[in-house]
Amino acid sequence: MPVFIEVKNLTVDFDGLKALKNVNLSINEGEVVGILGKSGSGKTILMHVLRGTESFDNISGEVIYHLSRCDKCGYIERPSKISHKCPVCGEILEAYEADFIKLSLYDPIRKDITKRIAIMLQRTFALYGDERVLVNVINSLNEIGYKGEDAMKKAIYLLEEVNLSHRMMHVARELSGGEKQRVVLARQLVRNPLLLLADEPTGTLDPLTAKLVHDAIIKAVKSYEMSMILTSHWPEVIEKLADKAILLENGVVVQEGDPLEVSAIFMQSASMVRQEKNSLVGEPIIRVRDLAKRYISVDRGVVRAVDKISFDVKEGEIFGLVGLSGAGKTTTSKILMGILPPTSGEVEVRVGDEWVDMTKLGVNNKGRATKYMGFLHQEYGLYTHSSVIDNLTESISLDLPFELGVRKAIITLKAAGFDENKAKAVLSKMTNELSEGERHRIALAQVLIKEPRIVIMDEPTGTMDPITKISVTNSILKAREEIGETFVVVSHDMDFVNEICDRVALMRNGKIIAIGHPEDVLFHLTDEERVEATEEI
Numbered sequence: 001m002p003v004f005i006e007v008k009n010l011t012v013d014f015d016g017l018k019a020l021k022n023v024n025l026s027i028n029e030g031e032v033v034g035i036l037g038k039s040g041s042g043k044t045i046l047m048h049v050l051r052g053t054e055s056f057d058n059i060s061g062e063v064i065y066h067l068s069r070c071d072k073c074g075y076i077e078r079p080s081k082i083s084h085k086c087p088v089c090g091e092i093l094e095a096y097e098a099d100f101i102k103l104s105l106y107d108p109i110r111k112d113i114t115k116r117i118a119i120m121l122q123r124t125f126a127l128y129g130d131e132r133v134l135v136n137v138i139n140s141l142n143e144i145g146y147k148g149e150d151a152m153k154k155a156i157y158l159l160e161e162v163n164l165s166h167r168m169m170h171v172a173r174e175l176s177g178g179e180k181q182r183v184v185l186a187r188q189l190v191r192n193p194l195l196l197l198a199d200e201p202t203g204t205l206d207p208l209t210a211k212l213v214h215d216a217i218i219k220a221v222k223s224y225e226m227s228m229i230l231t232s233h234w235p236e237v238i239e240k241l242a243d244k245a246i247l248l249e250n251g252v253v254v255q256e257g258d259p260l261e262v263s264a265i266f267m268q269s270a271s272m273v274r275q276e277k278n279s280l281v282g283e284p285i286i287r288v289r290d291l292a293k294r295y296i297s298v299d300r301g302v303v304r305a306v307d308k309i310s311f312d313v314k315e316g317e318i319f320g321l322v323g324l325s326g327a328g329k330t331t332t333s334k335i336l337m338g339i340l341p342p343t344s345g346e347v348e349v350r351v352g353d354e355w356v357d358m359t360k361l362g363v364n365n366k367g368r369a370t371k372y373m374g375f376l377h378q379e380y381g382l383y384t385h386s387s388v389i390d391n392l393t394e395s396i397s398l399d400l401p402f403e404l405g406v407r408k409a410i411i412t413l414k415a416a417g418f419d420e421n422k423a424k425a426v427l428s429k430m431t432n433e434l435s436e437g438e439r440h441r442i443a444l445a446q447v448l449i450k451e452p453r454i455v456i457m458d459e460p461t462g463t464m465d466p467i468t469k470i471s472v473t474n475s476i477l478k479a480r481e482e483i484g485e486t487f488v489v490v491s492h493d494m495d496f497v498n499e500i501c502d503r504v505a506l507m508r509n510g511k512i513i514a515i516g517h518p519e520d521v522l523f524h525l526t527d528e529e530r531v532e533a534t535e536e537i
Contacts, residue, residue, distance in 0.1 A: 001029040002079040004195070004227050005050070006064045010101075012045055012251075013058035014433060017425070019045045021251045022061070027227055029078050032218075034242030034259055035231045036266045040422075040435045042251040043231040047199045050229065052100045052114045062099050065113055067194075069096035076112050078194050078225070118188035118226075120181065120201040120217075129173035133164065133183055136172055140190040158186040161223060162216040176325045178202070178209035182216050189220055196221060196228040202237070209325045210234075214241060233469075235263035281502060282315035284350065285454065285486055286336065291345035293331055293510075305331040307510035308345065315350075318480060318487045320497040320504035320518065327507040329490045330377075333456050336488060337375045338366045349373070349454070374452035376444055376460060384432040388413075388442055391431060392449050408449060415475045416445040444472070448479065455479075458490045473500050494522070 007025040011018060020042045027033050035043050048054055049063060068077045070086035070093055077084070082095050103110040128136050137155040138146075146154055159165045162182040167175060172183060181201055188196070198217060202210035218241060221228050232238055238245050238259050245262035247255040255262050293306040306328045313319040321329040334340040335347060338358050347358040349369040356369040383391050392412065393405040406427065413423035418441060431439055447455060460476075461469045477500065479485050491497050497504050498518040505515045506524055514524040 001031065003027070003066055004029040004031070004079060006062065006066070007050075008062040008064070010046075010049065010061035010063060011059065012042075012049065012056055019251050020049075023248075023251070023253055025246060025253065025256075027229065029080055030221075030225055030227055032221065032228045032230060032241055032243045034238030034245040034262075035229065035248060036235060036238055036245060036262060037231075037248035038233075039438050039441070040250075041248040042435075043248055044199055044435050045251075046248070047119075047197050047229065047231065049100070050195075051117055051119055051197055052110060053105075055105045059101060061101060063101055065098045065100070067096045067098065067113070068093035069109075070094075074109070074112055076116055076194070116191055116194045117197065118185075118191055118193035118195070119197045119199070120184055120188065121199050127172040127180060127183055127187075129171075131172060132168070133159065133170050133172055133175070134168040136183055137186050137190070140187040144190060154190075155186075158189050159183075161189060161220060162186045163212070163219075164216075176209065178213050178325060181213045185213075185216055185220060189224065193224060193226055196226050198228060198230045200231055200233065202232075210237075217241075235266055239263050281317040282484075284312040285315040286313035286350075286488070287346070287348045287355070288312070288336070289346040291332070291335065291347060292343045293328075293335060293340065294343045304510045306335070306342070309505075309507075309510075309512045311505050311512060311515055313486060313488055315486055316480060316484045317503065318476065318489060318501045320501035321488065321490045321507060322492065322494060322497055322504050322521070323507035324492065328510040329492075329507050330458055332507070333375075333458055333488060333490045337373060337456050338370050339375070372453040374447035374450055374455045376447045376455070376457045382431045382439060382443055382446070385430065387427065388429055388431060388434075389427040391442060392446055409445070412445040412449040413442070415448055415479060416441040417472050417475055441472070444475075452485070454486045454488070456488045456490070459492070460489060461491070461493055461496050469496065476500060494518070498522075 003026055005027040007023055010020055010023040012020040023046065035046065037043050049056070049059070066079045068079055068081040068084070069075065070089060070091050072091045073086060073089040075086050075088045077093055079095070081093050084093050085091070086093055098109060098113055100110065128139060131139070134155055137158055138151045141151040141154055156165065156168065159168050162185050164179060164182045164186065167179055172180065175183065196217070201217070202213050214237065217228070220226070230238065230241060242259045244257065245259040246253050247262050247266050255265050289310045290308050291306055291310070292304070292308050295303040295305060309332070321332055323329050331340065335342050336358070342359060348355045349358055350356070351369050351372060356365060358366050358369060360366060389406060389409055392409040409427060410420065410423045413426070414420060418426065426434065426438065426442070431442060434442070444460065461472055473496065476487055480487065489497060489501060501518055503516060504518050504521050506513045506521045514521050
């Protein structure tokens with residue numbers, strides 16, 4: 001197949017720090033290229049440069065799109081269509097090259113090209129949450145001129161393309177993460193894209209759900225004859241989906257070639273020493289009895305998100321809540337933290353020697369306990385227009401002298417997985433300048449810097465590469481060993497919870513099926529859950 005994109009000597013500089021350094025890459029028409037690299041390696045910056053909708057102050061090199069284009073009406077097509085008739089006006093399509101480094105951001109030809117580039121980002125669903133799935137897709141079609149019955153028919157077809165026709169009448173906010181990503185894909189296919197940029201599209205999903213999304217993506221790539229560039233922190237994803245892979249380290253392409261070979265090299269750097277798990281724990285610090293949470297849904301009636309569960313968490317314990325997407329894990333964690341009220345049941349947290357009822361409002365009830373609790377949700381939020389040091393101090397009202405605040409911030413960032421030099425370097429950075437993995441670790445540090453006694457973490461390794469995952473595992477174990485913090489970890493990653501948790505509770509359809517040592521709980525898994533527990537898709 002002809003060459004579609006050529007990247008030559010691409011360098012992107014942020015205040016003297018080169019995020020990309022002389023990157024060279026060739027992408028053929030219809031080819032799937034996988035990008036591996038740990039957080040901060042430059043994967044996301046490369047994707048944004050290829051997308052072409054942002055300007056960069058210090059950028060050099062070439063990013064050339066090889067296309068066919070109609071000189072009469074401006075229609076853009078893939079390079080294999082050179083000399084074919086334009087489907088819009090009937091003229092002959094001619095060879096055309098567009099360099100995104102030279103073309104202005106406002107150049108009409110560049111805009112025509114970017115309209116044919118689809119993108120899927122981790123965490124960012126960008127859906128109309130209160131609208132039905134079908135309406136979400138119709139809205140995208142309306143934006144490009146489809147109206148009435150034509151828009152309806154096309155939307156139904158696109159939802160069939162992503163295997164989601166059985167959810168078209170559901171309200172978008174009530175979908176699982178994997179279903180939301182497939183709606184995003186359907187909305188992107190409206191563009192009839194030439195290229196799909198998939199930046200960690202399944203980073204926060206359990207492996208079984210991720211496989212469904214991957215299958216939908218690959219089906220769309222083949223159906224629409226797209227090229228695709230895919231980043232993932234799971235080497236297995238690159239191995240299975242990519243035709244070619246590259247390995248980025250500190251903005252440099254250090255390896256290119258067969259996905260299996262590139263993946264093996266990447267995993268060699270993940271062979272780090274893991275901290276030993278110390279399971280000495282105290283008396284219960286959280287008590288849950290007959291906890292239930294029900295919702296009323298227009299489409300599904302009564303939804304039992306949590307269905308009369310009971311368990312204890314001991315002081316100093318790392319306790320896991322595991323299960324597939326929609327099992328009730330995240331809802332339970334929000335009730336523990338006091339973010340959601342239960343429908344019925346009891347939740348108590350011990351403060352000193354006294355038990356606090358988390359179902360009762362007030363500074364002497366729930367408020368007394370929550371000030372000693374930290375919560376890191378998988379959809380974490382940072383102050384994107386504030387520096388890292390501000391996020392860790394002023395933005396959370398941590399009143400310390402500046403020098404002490406900086407030192408404490410560095411110590412906390414190290415606990416969250418940064419080395420000391422990197423911790424010092426990121427303090428002055430704006431959070432939107434950092435990679436997704438770096439922002440995740442900063443969000444973790446933002447929780448830890450407040451010195452909570454209980455930390456509840458929702459999918460703490462959801463978007464992390466294997467090396468960063470080990471760092472986070474070690475930081476949690478170290479925090480528990482040195483200061484006796486208690487952790488409740490919500491995760492679909494059984495390898496992770498087996499590595500870090502003393503006990504886990506397996507949830508299924510809102511109920512707890514089994515509680516015990518992670519290895520013992522494995523025996524209670526269904527076939528679907530066993531796929532999740534034994535494979536990293």
